[in-house]
Amino acid sequence: MSGSSAFSGGSSARTERLPESSVLGAAARGELSPDEAFERLYDEYAPLVRTWLAARIGTAQAEDLFQDVWTIFYRRWREWEHRPDFEGSDARPVLSFLFRTCHLVLQAHQRIVSKRAAPPLDAVDAPAVNGHGAVTAQIQLGQCLDAARRHCTDEEWAVLTAKLSDLPAGDIARTLHITEAAVDHRFRRAIARMRAILERSHG
Amino acid sequence: MADDIQVRLSAEWGAAVASGRTPEIAGVRAAAAPELASRAAAVAELEETRLLVAGLRESLETRRDEQRLVTRQWTIRDVVGHLASWARETRCEIETLGRGQTFDYTIHFEREGGPRAWNQREIDARVGRSVWQLFDEFDAETSRLAELAVSLSEDEFQGRMELPRTSGEPPSPWRLGLAPLLVQTCWHVRYHLTAIERARSRA
Numbered sequence: 001m002s003g004s005s006a007f008s009g010g011s012s013a014r015t016e017r018l019p020e021s022s023v024l025g026a027a028a029r030g031e032l033s034p035d036e037a038f039e040r041l042y043d044e045y046a047p048l049v050r051t052w053l054a055a056r057i058g059t060a061q062a063e064d065l066f067q068d069v070w071t072i073f074y075r076r077w078r079e080w081e082h083r084p085d086f087e088g089s090d091a092r093p094v095l096s097f098l099f100r101t102c103h104l105v106l107q108a109h110q111r112i113v114s115k116r117a118a119p120p121l122d123a124v125d126a127p128a129v130n131g132h133g134a135v136t137a138q139i140q141l142g143q144c145l146d147a148a149r150r151h152c153t154d155e156e157w158a159v160l161t162a163k164l165s166d167l168p169a170g171d172i173a174r175t176l177h178i179t180e181a182a183v184d185h186r187f188r189r190a191i192a193r194m195r196a197i198l199e200r201s202h203g
Numbered sequence: 204m205a206d207d208i209q210v211r212l213s214a215e216w217g218a219a220v221a222s223g224r225t226p227e228i229a230g231v232r233a234a235a236a237p238e239l240a241s242r243a244a245a246v247a248e249l250e251e252t253r254l255l256v257a258g259l260r261e262s263l264e265t266r267r268d269e270q271r272l273v274t275r276q277w278t279i280r281d282v283v284g285h286l287a288s289w290a291r292e293t294r295c296e297i298e299t300l301g302r303g304q305t306f307d308y309t310i311h312f313e314r315e316g317g318p319r320a321w322n323q324r325e326i327d328a329r330v331g332r333s334v335w336q337l338f339d340e341f342d343a344e345t346s347r348l349a350e351l352a353v354s355l356s357e358d359e360f361q362g363r364m365e366l367p368r369t370s371g372e373p374p375s376p377w378r379l380g381l382a383p384l385l386v387q388t389c390w391h392v393r394y395h396l397t398a399i400e401r402a403r404s405r406a
Contacts, residue, residue: 039228046225051216054223066226067234068244074235075386081397100254101247108246108353115353140222142215144208164216194208 020044020092028082038077041094042070048095048165052102055141055149055161061109068105073098096171099162103175147197152190159186237386238379242352242360245382248389249349253342255396256286260338266403269334273395273402281326282395283337288325290344293388296366297351297381301359306367311374318368352385 018026018040027037049069053062076097086093141149148160155176162172169180176183240248259279263269269280277285292310299306310318329337352360360381368377 042228042231046228047220047223050223050225051220055219063226064241065243067231068241068247070231071235071240072244072248074231075237075390079390079393079397100251104247104250105243108243108250108349111246112242112353141219142211144211145215145219148212160212161216164213165220191208191212194212198208 018044020094021087021090024082024091024094025087028086034077038074041073041077045095045098046070049098049102052099052161052165053106056102056106056154056158057109065102065105065109069098069101072101072105090168092167095165095167096175099165099167099171100175103158144194144198148190148194151193151197156186156190156193159183160190163187237383240382240386242382245385246349246352249345249352249385252389252392253345253349256283256338256341256345256392259283259396259399260335263334268403268406271402271406273398277326279399279402280334280337282399283334283341284326284329284332285322286392286395287329287337287340287344288322289388289391290341290348292325293384294344294347294351297348297355297364297384300364301351301355309367309369309374309376312368312370314370348385348388352381355381 020041023032023037023040023044026032027034032040046066050062050066053065053069056062057065073094085091149157152160158176159172162175163169163183169183172183173180178186263279269283270278272278273282296306310321312318329340332340363378363380364384366377366379366384369375370377
């Protein structure tokens with residue numbers, strides 16, 4: 001902690017929300033200490049990271065992976081090199097890093113689980129009526145989003161949630177090892193699928 | 204209709220992000236030490252270094268500047284060979300310990316410059332290989348490291364290993380767990396990639 005009472009405690013209720021580029025710029029100029037800047041970034045993006053993970057894997061396992069993503073970023077933040085182009089209003093290198101790290105941690109987790117016996121019972125989300133009980137219990141997916149979660153492929157869902165989080169298509173493409181055209185194609189396919197489902201459900 | 208669906212999905216996504224409860228930042232800070240890195244985090248970091256080095260490879264295919272000096276003695280090609288040699292050494296050390304065998308050599312890290320003689324010997328041993336072969340070696344060895352991290356037992360993952368690496372006077376052996384070894388290995392790769400970026404930006 002930096003000792004600055006204005007930023008202590010990591011509470012978003014007590015800190016002014018700044019866009020990422022402003023936080024990075026302020027940190028680079030020494031107006032925010034590394035700890036203060038980290039807190040700002042945590043306040044800004046922790047809910048998003050938790051939602052990305054929970055929507056992909058369920059709340060119980062998301063808790064552990066959330067910690068993995070943020071401890072990786074915490075270590076990386078200490079060696080973070082600022083670049084002038086990070087201060088453009090559209091630049092969000094931290095958001096892109098967090099998205100990529102979520103993806104890599106999820107892949108690692110799935111790889112580890114598939115190598116091992118069944119996970120302990122307390123690591124498994126309780127079954128639910130719609131198959132996504134724990135996620136919807138603690139992270140409220142609306143009707144349309146929940147339908148998308150159930151009807152989209154995992155690849156489409158990853159693209160959809162990334163696009164809804166305003167990640168640039170290039171960053172999504174690099175993380176998922178697909179082209180930007182494929183990102184747009186998956187997004188449009190997911191939207192088309194949702195349109196068809198909603199039209200059916202409304203007769 | 205598609206726009207309406209996008210607007211609705213976007214609103215529901217925003218609500219989902221806002222609905223979750225986020226863990227305290229203190230938990231992230233407390234768990235950030237490399238010794239506490241989880242298996243998933245270690246594997247994710249290794250896979251990220253593969254992506255970062257693949258990015259360097261891609262840039263070399265365009266720029267063809269592998270002979271650019273990064274340090275007074277090492278070119279980009281030498282650095283790639285250096286990273287490949289450490290990926291191989293680290294993998295060999297873990298496998299040797301896994302077989303219950305001991306080492307008939309030590310690598311001594313000087314206070315300044317680390318194991319200079321060992322590093323140079325390993326670069327010299329790779330003189331006849333193309334930079335692409337060195338990239339291949341790095342990638343294959345790092346992939347095997349990730350596979351080891353996935354497949355080793357919990358005792359092996361958590362236990363402390365005595366490596367054939369020494370530092371200090373008199374020399375004392377390195378004793379550390381697999382997680383901090385792998386996290387440190389990833390940091391070492393990023394350190395050299397940053398040095399390459401700096402060398403390129405100076406040109």
